[in-house]
Amino acid sequence: MGDEHPLLSLLARPNATQCAPDLFEAWYGYLLVAGNAYMEAVSVSGAVRELHVLRPDRMKVIPGADGWPEGYEYTASGQSVRFPQDAEQGVRPILHMALFHPDNDHYGLSPLEAAATAVDIHNAAGGWNKALLDNSARPSGALVYQGKDGALTGEQYDRLKEELEGSFQGTANAGRPLLLEGGLDWKAMSLSPKDMDFIEAKYVAAREIALALGVPPMLLGIPGDNTFANYQEANRTFWRQTVLPLVGRTSKALAGWLGEGVELRPDLDKIEALSVEREALWERVRKADFLTVNEKRAAVGFGPVVGGGSPLKDG
Numbered sequence: 001m002g003d004e005h006p007l008l009s010l011l012a013r014p015n016a017t018q019c020a021p022d023l024f025e026a027w028y029g030y031l032l033v034a035g036n037a038y039m040e041a042v043s044v045s046g047a048v049r050e051l052h053v054l055r056p057d058r059m060k061v062i063p064g065a066d067g068w069p070e071g072y073e074y075t076a077s078g079q080s081v082r083f084p085q086d087a088e089q090g091v092r093p094i095l096h097m098a099l100f101h102p103d104n105d106h107y108g109l110s111p112l113e114a115a116a117t118a119v120d121i122h123n124a125a126g127g128w129n130k131a132l133l134d135n136s137a138r139p140s141g142a143l144v145y146q147g148k149d150g151a152l153t154g155e156q157y158d159r160l161k162e163e164l165e166g167s168f169q170g171t172a173n174a175g176r177p178l179l180l181e182g183g184l185d186w187k188a189m190s191l192s193p194k195d196m197d198f199i200e201a202k203y204v205a206a207r208e209i210a211l212a213l214g215v216p217p218m219l220l221g222i223p224g225d226n227t228f229a230n231y232q233e234a235n236r237t238f239w240r241q242t243v244l245p246l247v248g249r250t251s252k253a254l255a256g257w258l259g260e261g262v263e264l265r266p267d268l269d270k271i272e273a274l275s276v277e278r279e280a281l282w283e284r285v286r287k288a289d290f291l292t293v294n295e296k297r298a299a300v301g302f303g304p305v306v307g308g309g310s311p312l313k314d315g
Contacts (some may be wrong), residue, residue, distance in 0.1 A: 007259045014051035015042075026053040028246060031097060032213060035108030038072070039095040040083070041258065048091055048258060061096070061106040069106060072096070095257045097250065115212035118205040125202035160184075214242035235273045269301075 014023045031037035034056040042050040054074055062082070064070030071084045072094045083093040098108030112119060207217040216234035218226040226234070244266065251264035268274055285296045293308035 005259075005262065007255075007262055007264070010048060010051065010258070011254070016050070023051060023053055024250075027250065030056050031099065031108075031246070032111055035099045035101065035110035035113070037097045041091055041093055041095070043091060043093075054094075063106065067105065069096070091258060095253060097253055111212040111214070112209075115209045118208035118212070122202055122205035122209065125198045125205065128198045129202075214238070232273075232276075236277065239271060239273050 011023075012020050014020065018026075027037050027039065030053065036056040036059070038054040038056060038059050040052045040054055041048045042052065055076075058075050060073040060075070061069045062071040062073055069085060071082055073080050073082050075081075085092050085094065098106070099111070101107060101109035203222050206220055206222065210217045210220055216238055218230055218234040219238060247266050251266065255262045255264045269278060282300060285291070285299045288296065288299075291299070294304040297304060297308065
């Protein structure tokens with residue numbers, strides 16, 4: 001369709017508080033985090049005036065007698081609103097997009113569910129690193145009392161504990177030497193960070209999370225994973241295999257929901273990451289002497305011109 005259409009104007013300013021990037025950021029964010037995304041169409045006198053993305057954790061699908069959703073129920077602040085899926089003048093109030101779920105008829109499967117173990121490992125590694133920084137000057141181990149009486153008094157124990165927590169714990173005390181006296185001896189008991197290798201475990205978990213979300217791991221900036229060449233290729237792969245399929249699916253869903261006989265397409269010429277592919281296509285089309293001018297224009301996404309029905313050689 002052309003550059004001017006009521007649907008484009010609606011998407012450009014979907015409601016009083018959001019613009020198009022805000023709306024679609026919430027849409028794709030909810031879709032990837034929850035596996036479901038919901039959009040409400042607010043109609044006035046039969047015309048859609050506003051679009052709102054609704055939180056999936058507050059939405060409930062109401063199945064009908066035939067198993068298909070007959071409505072949706074949205075709950076917030078203890079109050080619920082039901083949206084019957086009866087189309088009013090061709091527009092249903094709720095658009096629901098769900099990622100594929102093999103075990104559920106109504107709700108999608110979140111990519112983060114598939115990467116749940118990797119997320120737990122990544123969080124645990126981050127917690128380990130934080131605890132290590134907080135306790136960096138207090139080695140993991142035990143103070144062994146080797147005095148003649150064999151035990152510390154209660155007063156000695158409390159004083160020693162207070163000194164350790166106040167003088168040797170925390171990043172501000174990193175590297176401070178531990179002074180032992182009165183028969184105390186230090187016995188290391190735990191593995192070192194190198195032995196635990198939690199940093200590499202965190203990197204492995206990050207790669208698994210990225211793959212679950214359709215992001216090439218080379219784009220994460222993990223040391224040793226990327227060079228300039230494979231970063232560019234990974235970026236193009238990300239656009240082709242993840243971003244554009246999601247955008248295309250959303251475009252078709254919106255066009256089928258709000259407009260009859262309308263087609264929404266992303267403008268690939270404005271995607272800088274795909275400029276190399278675009279230049280290669282233009283060069284191939286330019287050298288195709290067996291194509292007419294209008295066929296060449298159609299191949300690169302332009303409309304026909306008068307007198308463009310004969311082949312044209314580019315010298």
